[in-house]
Amino acid sequence: MAETLNVNLGKRSYPIHFGSDLGNEVRAEIARLAAAGRRAAVVTDRNVLAAGALQMMADDTPVLAVEAGEGTKSLDGLGRVLDFLAAQKLDRGGALFAVGGGVIGDLGGFAAAAWLRGIDFYQVPTTLLAMVDSSVGGKTGINIAAGKNLVGAFHQPRGVFVSTDLLATLPTREFAAGMAEVIKYGLLGDAELLTRLERAPLTVTSTDLLAVIRRCCALKARIVESDELEMSRDGGRALLNLGHTFGHAIEQVAGYGKYLHGEAVGIGLCAAARLSQKLRCIAMTEVARTDAVLAAHGLPVRLMEPLPLADLVAAMSRDKKVRAGLPRFVVLRKIGEAATRAGVPLELAESAFREVGAAGQTLL
Ligand SMILES: NC(=O)c1ccc[n+]([C@@H]2O[C@H](COP(=O)([O-])OP(=O)(O)OC[C@H]3O[C@@H](n4cnc5c(N)ncnc54)[C@H](O)[C@@H]3O)[C@@H](O)[C@H]2O)c1
Ligand SMILES: [Zn+2]
The missing domain is CATH 3.40.50.1970 (Rossmann fold)
Structure with a gap:
């Protein structure tokens, strides 16, 4: 039924x-x-x-x-x-x-x-x-x-x-890419969901697969109901972009196709957690939790190869969600709660990017 x-x-x-x-x-x-x-x-x-x-x-x-x-x-x-x-x-x-x-x-x-x-x-x-x-x-x-x-x-x-x-x-790599979005929902709006994912990785045979998917849909539905046309600048659908400003920049600079969208978003979530920590919203333990749950689901938590930092930052400031030169980022207030933050210094985002870089990243 x-x-x-x-x-x-x-x-x-x-x-x-x-x-x-x-x-x-x-x-x-x-x-x-x-x-x-x-x-x-x-x-x-x-x-x-x-x-x-x-x-x-x-x-x-x-x-x-x-x-x-x-x-x-x-x-x-x-x-x-x-x-x-x-x-x-x-x-x-x-x-x-x-x-x-x-x-x-x-x-x-x-x-x-x-x-x-x-x-x-x-x-x-x-x-x-x-x-x-x-x-x-x-x-x-x-x-x-x-x-x-x-x-x-x-x-x-x-x-x-x-x-x-x-x-x-569905190929395993595609399933893992979808998990990046599932983990995103836990981080931005459902601490219990994140704890569930930390307990054991979700797989295609998990008995609660349907329940987890349903929970993600419920979260998305609630957000869409509050902001159907993405008009809200603070919160609303913008919250769904947690990790995406970084992730889109990675996809673009690496060249589309190198990373699956979810893989780039996963690394983007690691960067967003670091940015949130630098803004004193969350502690290092929460950054570590973010990395660990992504890695446990077979997702990369660092760039697969070095990318020019200047290009990543430039791509990020061109992102259509970053309006009028004023970078707005979605940050974590805690596990299970996100908020938009305006006027974030690009240096902080750059430094978050550096920390999720591949070996040799700082040289670029
Ligand atoms: N509209 C939105 O709100 C929204 C949100 C997020 C992403 N997107 C868009 O979604 C797209 C990415 O979606 P995706 O990750 O599902 O990619 P996709 O549709 O390309 O599917 C990924 C791959 O899996 C194959 N595939 C799909 N189902 C399969 C199955 N059951 N068994 C075997 N193979 C299967 C596909 O043929 C494809 O090769 C992007 O274009 C992105 O912009 C839209
Ligand atoms: Zn996405």
Whole structure:
């Protein structure tokens, strides 16, 4: 039986369903749409298709499987999905199911936002990252040459189906990358969750996997409900960027693809903990806890190779979340509580970066 959590956004409210095998629930939703004369279509990627995830869909639902990977979250990729929706003659009553990781959720969601000025869409996340993060909250979009996620729309799904059986085929490295976001939730809003993760690493076979994912979704839902369109400068959705100002800089300077997003965020969390300590918000013991829990989940806690510090700091000050030259960072007040902090001297952030550097980092 599926458990459900509601994301309360007025007319845009929707349920997140949780279960270990939600095939029946997904097929029932498609049947319900069909009974109302509405057609469904699926967008996925080739890895997810090869992994067998589409067995949970109704047999006669048309499927587009695009190439896997971040490169597909592009104008080209968007064109392919829109052409598919056109070929299927999906009308305003149609509904698109995005079955895949964050790439497919972002791309499919944006295509659904744009097709006929907006049709319904459903998220069926197949990566841990997508289950705890990208499938909830309504941010959709693609990348262009000028940068990642620069083009997009807020378009909330009609429903999210978190079916943990789909994680069985997910590569270990991808699971670990998703854990960085899970650990992020513990650090920013749920001390008990962090303690749970410290007790024993969470794995795909952990009996409480579903409960942990649900907890992350509940935290994200609460934050999204308070700040749907990311308008709040202090708190709100900005808190979800804990570790991300550092992490985005790492991804960018190392060259996209070198680190998985979650891996860069993990190192970013180590840097954010150090920055918080330098600002006298937390103690060194909490910094050590942050490093230890990330390492226990198979994540790097130091840069894999030296990167020029000046480039990292420059990338960080260009981050779209750092407005008007005034660096705003998300810092830890304690384990389980985060806050935004304005006017943080860049030297402090630089010194936090130096401490998570690879061997030889200080030479650069
Ligand atoms: N919208 C948001 O709020 C939000 C939040 C965080 C991240 N994102 C976006 O999410 C994307 C990253 O998502 P991701 O980490 O899920 O990456 P992804 O979608 O690229 O998936 C990672 C890899 O795993 C494969 N895969 C997915 N599910 C699988 C399964 N069950 N079995 C086997 N292989 C599987 C994919 O084909 C891909 O190769 C980025 O583009 C990022 O910008 C969006
Ligand atoms: Zn992230």
